Amino acid sequence: MKNYIDLSDISDLEKLISESLKLKAENSAAETGKGKTLGMLFFNPSLRTRLSTEKAARLLGMEVMVMNADKDGWALEFEDGAIMDSTKAEHIKEAAAVLSQYCDVIAVRAFPGLIDKHKDESEQVMNSFRKYASVPVINLESATGHPLQALTDAITITELNKKSKPKVVLTWAPHPKALPQSVANSFVSMMKKMNVDLVIANPDGYDLNPEITGETPVMNDQKKALENADFVYVKNWSSYDQYGKILYTKESWTLNNEKLKQTNNAKVMHCLPVRRNVVIADEVLDGENSVVIQEAGNRTYAAQAVLKALLENK
Numbered sequence: 004m005k006n007y008i009d010l011s012d013i014s015d016l017e018k019l020i021s022e023s024l025k026l027k028a029e030n031s032a033a034e035t036g037k038g039k040t041l042g043m044l045f046f047n048p049s050l051r052t053r054l055s056t057e058k059a060a061r062l063l064g065m066e067v068m069v070m071n072a073d074k075d076g077w078a079l080e081f082e083d084g085a086i087m088d089s090t091k092a093e094h095i096k097e098a099a100a101v102l103s104q105y106c107d108v109i110a111v112r113a114f115p116g117l118i119d120k121h122k123d124e125s126e127q128v129m130n131s132f133r134k135y136a137s138v139p140v141i142n143l144e145s146a147t148g149h150p151l152q153a154l155t156d157a158i159t160i161t162e163l164n165k166k167s168k169p170k171v172v173l174t175w176a177p178h179p180k181a182l183p184q185s186v187a188n189s190f191v192s193m194m195k196k197m198n199v200d201l202v203i204a205n206p207d208g209y210d211l212n213p214e215i216t217g218e219t220p221v222m223n224d225q226k227k228a229l230e231n232a233d234f235v236y237v238k239n240w241s242s243y244d245q246y247g248k249i250l251y252t253k254e255s256w257t258l259n260n261e262k263l264k265q266t267n268n269a270k271v272m273h274c275l276p277v278r279r280n281v282v283i284a285d286e287v288l289d290g291e292n293s294v295v296i297q298e299a300g301n302r303t304y305a306a307q308a309v310l311k312a313l314l315e316n317k
């Protein structure tokens with residue numbers, strides 16, 4: 004693998020999932036990354052991504068450098084040809100080239116602005132790193148995707164699945180803040196690569212990018228969508244049509260035990276962090292259907308498999 008920026012970078016998904024599960028079972032240190040350095044730049048907060056990716060790198064024997072790039076670094080200019088006479092102090096051309104001398108892999112988190120759809124969809128930050136870095140680049144959640152989370156979710160479903168073709172429901176849930184579509188986008192793209200029956204449930208006005216959802220059924224009736232589900236993936240996202248807007252919060256879409264009764268005793272997933280009793284009720288998160296902790300644990304092995312594939316260029 005050359006980069007891990009979006010799911011199209013994966014050439015053999017089954018192999019990557021089985022490699023992650025093998026690394027999880029072995030849970031041992033390795034030499035693959037000895038003498039190599041991972042540099043991580045965060046333009047937004049993180050708990051899981053930051054620590055699981057650092058842990059994964061260390062398990063491979065790598066050194067790790069982390070920078071809160073939004074607070075501690077120079078404000079970066081991403082426009083080619085910009086006249087830099089305002090607030091931006093450093094161009095990505097120099098920054099990426101310099102970082103490529105210090106790091107063997109560069110990983111970047113940069114959320115969308117959620118104001119200008121066209122700008123967010125151009126994935127300017129991730130694509131600039133791809134263009135100007137001379138080492139592999141990992142997406143730690145960008146404007147439109149979160150591929151490490153999606154790989155984690157594929158691993159978790161593979162571990163827990165008991166059926167040849169499970170029903171997986173991605174359901175929207177309310178949230179007080181306008182959130183990216185990134186996690187939902189990558190989850191949908193990943194599920195389309197797997198042998199699952201995927202259904203999306205969201206209120207009117209919250210349809211995801213149709214280029215990503217494609218033929219996937221989208222239902223506005225959450226209760227009906229949840230019928231016989233084997234896995235329920237809960238996530239909020241802001242409107243794609245009325246880009247970045249919260250149209251209404253729909254408290255009635257919070258996932259609770261009453262709704263879980265519709266399902267086939269479904270496992271409940273969420274990428275975390277989760278707003279309790281807004282997105283998912285306490286009774287579900289504290290109940291035996293929730294697999295959110297196991298899911299977050301798998302972040303390490305997804306990152307380890309990706310880092311290993313990048314270091315070995317396989």
Ligand SMILES: NCCC[C@H](NC(=O)CCC(=O)O)C(=O)O
Pocket residue numbers: 144180182183185186239274275276278
């Ligand atoms: N990386 C996992 C989710 C990150 C982000 N959630 C958030 O920003 C939640 C913040 C809050 O609840 O205030 C998102 O939805 O893409």
Ligand SMILES: NC(=O)OP(=O)(O)O
Pocket residue numbers: 048049050051052053144152274275276
């Ligand atoms: N799921 C996830 O990406 O969590 P963090 O935002 O805490 O990294």
